[in-house]
Amino acid sequence: MSYFGFPFPEETQSFSSHAQVLDYLCSYADEHDLHPLISLGCSVESVRLASLPSVGDSSHTFGSVDGSLSSSEDSSLGEGAVTGTDTAAAAGRHGGGIDQGQSKAEVESTTLGRWEVVYRRRSAPAAAAVADDDDQVVAEVFDAVCVCSGHFDETYTPTVAGLDEFQGTVMHAREYDIPGVEAFVGKRVLCVGARSSGTDIAREISSVAHAVHVCDRSNPVNSKGGERGNVWWRTALEKFEGANGVRFKNGELLEVDTVVWCTGYNYAFPFLEGSGLLTAPASKRVHPVFEHLFHVYHPSLSFVGLPQSIVTFPLFELQANAVAAAIVGRASFPSLAEREQWLRGEDDRLREGGVGPSSRGAHVLGGRQWEYLRRLLRIASGPGVLGRGSTAENHPPQRGGGDEGSAVPNASSKEASPSRGAAAATEGGAQQRHQLELERLLNVLNVKEAIYNDAGDNRPWFPGGPDDYRRRQYRVDWDSGRFSVSYADRKANGEGPSSPAAS
Numbered sequence: 422m423s424y425f426g427f428p429f430p431e432e433t434q435s436f437s438s439h440a441q442v443l444d445y446l447c448s449y450a451d452e453h454d455l456h457p458l459i460s461l462g463c464s465v466e467s468v469r470l471a472s473l474p475s476v477g478d479s480s481h482t483f484g485s486v487d488g489s490l491s492s493s494e495d496s497s498l499g500e501g502a503v504t505g506t507d508t509a510a511a512a513g514r515h516g517g518g519i520d521q522g523q524s525k526a527e528v529e530s531t532t533l534g535r536w537e538v539v540y541r542r543r544s545a546p547a548a549a550a551v552a553d554d555d556d557q558v559v560a561e562v563f564d565a566v567c568v569c570s571g572h573f574d575e576t577y578t579p580t581v582a583g584l585d586e587f588q589g590t591v592m593h594a595r596e597y598d599i600p601g602v603e604a605f606v607g608k609r610v611l612c613v614g615a616r617s618s619g620t621d622i623a624r625e626i627s628s629v630a631h632a633v634h635v636c637d638r639s640n641p642v643n644s645k646g647g648e649r650g651n652v653w654w655r656t657a658l659e660k661f662e663g664a665n666g667v668r669f670k671n672g673e674l675l676e677v678d679t680v681v682w683c684t685g686y687n688y689a690f691p692f693l694e695g696s697g698l699l700t701a702p703a704s705k706r707v708h709p710v711f712e713h714l715f716h717v718y719h720p721s722l723s724f725v726g727l728p729q730s731i732v733t734f735p736l737f738e739l740q741a742n743a744v745a746a747a748i749v750g751r752a753s754f755p756s757l758a759e760r761e762q763w764l765r766g767e768d769d770r771l772r773e774g775g776v777g778p779s780s781r782g783a784h785v786l787g788g789r790q791w792e793y794l795r796r797l798l799r800i801a802s803g804p805g806v807l808g809r810g811s812t813a814e815n816h817p818p819q820r821g822g823g824d825e826g827s828a829v830p831n832a833s834s835k836e837a838s839p840s841r842g843a844a845a846a847t848e849g850g851a852q853q854r855h856q857l858e859l860e861r862l863l864n865v866l867n868v869k870e871a872i873y874n875d876a877g878d879n880r881p882w883f884p885g886g887p888d889d890y891r892r893r894q895y896r897v898d899w900d901s902g903r904f905s906v907s908y909a910d911r912k913a914n915g916e917g918p919s920s921p922a923a924s
Contacts, residue, residue, distance in 0.1 A: 422734050424449060425865060434909055436891045462543045465692040470719065471537035471562050534719065536566045565721040565748050567741075568690065572726065575689040577704070577781075578682045579613075583661030590679040594618040597681065605630045609676065611667055612636065612884075613658055614683030616730075620884040622681060627652050627885050634667075634675065635884040643673070644883070652885035685781070688727070698722065706783035711760040712796065713784055714740050720747065720754070730787040732873055735866075739797040746801035753800055791870045798862060868897055872904055 423429050427449055433441050450456055537560060544555035576593040584591070592600075594614075605626040612619045615637035623633045627647045638657035645653050657670040665676040687704035698716065700708045707727055709717040716722040725740045726733075746752035755763070768778040776782055786793055872895050879890040889908070897904045 466539045569725045575687040587661045588664040594683045608678040610679045611677040619683035623885040646883045647885040705781045717760045728786045731790045742801040743797045
């Protein structure tokens with residue numbers, strides 16, 4: 422999950438802890454001198470489209486390699502084009518899509534609008550959530566806005582009948598690290614949700630709980646397992662009954678002491694509320710957004726980090742590369758018609774999946790993330806944008822050892838050859854150098870995809886099952902594109918008594 426060209430420290434386990442990830446991010450910021458660019462103790466109050474460009478204004482173009490809107494679009498505006506529109510009118514007219522009375526040129530002109538960002542610089546420490554009279558309110562105008570606020574803050578809990586009558590403890594997975602496993606000693610626990618949070622929490626608390634029930638709407642039958650034999654994998658939850666009862670879709674009734682909602686989070690952008698830029702319900706799907714990243718009609722507004730079920734940092738980095746390439750005019754950026762076509766395709770995909778365009782799974786990529794990352798590389802295809810610091814000298818072998826080798830299709834020695842960039846310059850100039858850079862990053866993605874698939878294949882199928890897969894340590898030979906696997910002992914992972922390593 423490391424950034425390109427910035428590996429985790431050699432001693433870090435492949436399945437790293439929260440503290441190790443925090444240290445890694447701080448080291449990344451130190452290495453790239455990012456701290457002067459970060460304003461701490463600030464909260465964004467609003468983001469609004471501040472103005473549209475005047476006719477012929479090319480001072481802040483956005484998108485393609487030739488500096489125009491797009492290679493397939495006309496950036497000139499016809500008679501009646503909108504110019505100098507004020508904030509309220511622009512947000513109202515151009516917020517969520519195309520007005521029937523607008524020309525294509527008028528709509529495309531909005532992509533070049535500047536953004537007014539109003540934020541509060543807090544007088545108290547950044548952790549203070551309540552506004553203070555001494556806070557300084559600042560308004561600034563920017564050519565582009567990138568929303569990187571994450572989506573693990575506003576919790577989502579479904580509406581279930583009878584919850585108001587339940588007398589036990591109710592909490593969200595976000596709160597789990599506060600009480601720790603001690604709060605579940607001897608308890609009967611229901612984890613609602615069977616993805617990463619639900620299964621990981623079930624496994625951990627099963628060591629002290631009387632029984633753990635994992636509720637999974639995709640599971641048709643009940644089954645029992647876990648290392649202590651006290652984890653139940655059950656069907657969908659239907660309702661709560663009485664003080665402690667929970668009834669499942671198959672009619673079964675149980676009593677539990679604690680309910681843990683492992684049901685994920687809402688997307689929340691309070692600073693965009695009232696702007697008309699996003700269609701409801703934004704809590705489930707951020708719309709209209711192209712490639713889970715760019716606003717379709719205002720692509721100088723982007724959203725890094727929307728996808729779920731992904732390898733986080735590499736995806737964030739390639740999203741950021743694509744945004745940077747578009748901002749500086751070096752992207753292979755698609756036309757408005759192509760962006761709209763992509764959006765319609767996503768709507769169709771969700772309908773065919775039986776969930777509808779407003780599905781909570783709209784941004785869930787899973788195994789589809791790898792082709793998505795390759796598409797991002799094609800967007801960010803301008804020379805000088807891709808892969809800064811991504812040569813093999815910055816990709817030393819990964820943690821671990823062992824002799825279980827796996828070949829990665831299409832991976833080559835380019836990843837391990839820092840001299841190839843210079844060689845390409847002598848052979849054909851910047852374009853050839855850029856092509857080698859692109860191929861190198863594609864090969865790195867091949868390796869990361871293979872490791873991702875290997876870890877997934879070794880994840881226990883049963884919630885709360887043995888977690889030996891967490892002790893898998895991956896070591897990569899970038900020359901050959903092969904990786905090997907070894908096992909860290911449990912003591913090294915902080916999981917209890919040491920066990921012999923296996924390969």
